Amino acid sequence: MLIDLSESDGRPIYGRIADRIKFAIAGEVLRPGELAPSVRELSKQLVVNPNTVARAYRDLQAEGLLEPVRGTGLQVASGATERCRSARVEFVRGRLRSAIEEARETGLPGAEIEAILHEEWGRGGGDRANGKGA
Amino acid sequence: MGDQAAISIENVSKYYRDQVALDGLSLDVPEGSVFGLLGENGAGKTTTIQVLLGMIRPDAGRAKVLGLDPAREGLDVRRRVGYVPEIPALYDWMTVAEIGWFAAGFHPEAVVGTAGFLSRYGESIRGFGLPADRKIKALSKGMRAKVSLALAMASDPSLLILDEPTSGLDAMVRREFMESMVDLAASGRTVFLSSHQLGEVERVASHVALLHKGKLILAEPLDELRARTFLLAVNFQSRDHDQAPPASLPIELIDAADAPRQAHWLVRARDRAACEAVRNLPGVESVRIETPSLEDVYVGHMRARRPAPAPTPGAAHVA
Numbered sequence: 001m002l003i004d005l006s007e008s009d010g011r012p013i014y015g016r017i018a019d020r021i022k023f024a025i026a027g028e029v030l031r032p033g034e035l036a037p038s039v040r041e042l043s044k045q046l047v048v049n050p051n052t053v054a055r056a057y058r059d060l061q062a063e064g065l066l067e068p069v070r071g072t073g074l075q076v077a078s079g080a081t082e083r084c085r086s087a088r089v090e091f092v093r094g095r096l097r098s099a100i101e102e103a104r105e106t107g108l109p110g111a112e113i114e115a116i117l118h119e120e121w122g123r124g125g126g127d128r129a130n131g132k133g134a
Numbered sequence: 135m136g137d138q139a140a141i142s143i144e145n146v147s148k149y150y151r152d153q154v155a156l157d158g159l160s161l162d163v164p165e166g167s168v169f170g171l172l173g174e175n176g177a178g179k180t181t182t183i184q185v186l187l188g189m190i191r192p193d194a195g196r197a198k199v200l201g202l203d204p205a206r207e208g209l210d211v212r213r214r215v216g217y218v219p220e221i222p223a224l225y226d227w228m229t230v231a232e233i234g235w236f237a238a239g240f241h242p243e244a245v246v247g248t249a250g251f252l253s254r255y256g257e258s259i260r261g262f263g264l265p266a267d268r269k270i271k272a273l274s275k276g277m278r279a280k281v282s283l284a285l286a287m288a289s290d291p292s293l294l295i296l297d298e299p300t301s302g303l304d305a306m307v308r309r310e311f312m313e314s315m316v317d318l319a320a321s322g323r324t325v326f327l328s329s330h331q332l333g334e335v336e337r338v339a340s341h342v343a344l345l346h347k348g349k350l351i352l353a354e355p356l357d358e359l360r361a362r363t364f365l366l367a368v369n370f371q372s373r374d375h376d377q378a379p380p381a382s383l384p385i386e387l388i389d390a391a392d393a394p395r396q397a398h399w400l401v402r403a404r405d406r407a408a409c410e411a412v413r414n415l416p417g418v419e420s421v422r423i424e425t426p427s428l429e430d431v432y433v434g435h436m437r438a439r440r441p442a443p444a445p446t447p448g449a450a451h452v453a
Contacts, residue, residue: 040320044313047338048316
């Protein structure tokens, strides 16, 4: 599994890693029963401190999305796909809400903000997301 | 990460005729950490490393490296620690392979065999794509740095000390170094590096320390530093505004930048909620609370513009 951390929004790295794994699960790049990459592999791939990956994995375990497999590592828990899909919805809602709030704070009139929103949505090719989240 | 300190520095000072290189430095490097030592040129980073390796003796205080005293057992320390100096000290006329053989002579305990110095060196050289039969003098700067790193890792040390390992190297080589450091950390080894590459340190380090003119400004786990340092972008209603957060708030000012109706305050606080109180200060129109990058934190501590706060909240305001 390859994930991409390129965009920084000031949030801690471990949170962004956890989100990306949730999206990968939501998009079925990682399926229930499949093993998540080891802390060592993923930290090397992302070039971040292993503790950061370990923390993301701990959080995902606490949320019941990953579960330990004796002697092997962590695997995606059953039912994780649906739960990650709602997490994905929440993530998008949160990001859009922040973006809209930020836009409002500039003082630009609401109608203009909405127009820009539609323009940008159209420019991105509308419904081009592949649903995979990878 | 263990509770043990791989490195422990206690009140170390070092003076040269016309300057203070280190001034009462104390810090601990936990086992298994990736510890980034930051600071301007001349801040004392290399001096610190020289003390740790027993290459120079402190004028006060002492250090412990892997349980040994470098001032008395320097040779043992240098044998057990993998060291990558800022400028690799390699014999130009040797080939990549020959320098491995040469260095192996200093580690007689495990020279040959699958777990030996030479076999690990060979693996690193292959992994880095370095031609074994090329002379050092024909290698680029980046390749030389990789040879230096391969030599340091070949003895399988539990502690690596790197002095500005990627300075002057291109992004690809820097990335390979970072991957190696992450890999070392993932296998439980301790990495201590001094660096100017704050973006890199921000990713791979678990702890950072900031040195300035020989003095320690801060030393803590990186995630704690990030969780407690904030950039407050404050918009004020009038040009006559507070220069610093009031002393009554649980906020410590690190650096303040001022403009007619604005201020940027780099602060330390227990959490984001503690910063929210700034919104309610008289004269404040809006506040944006952001997480600064390590570079912002570093620059803020270096600039350290700290005007005195208003004596009593609200008292100094002209409506």
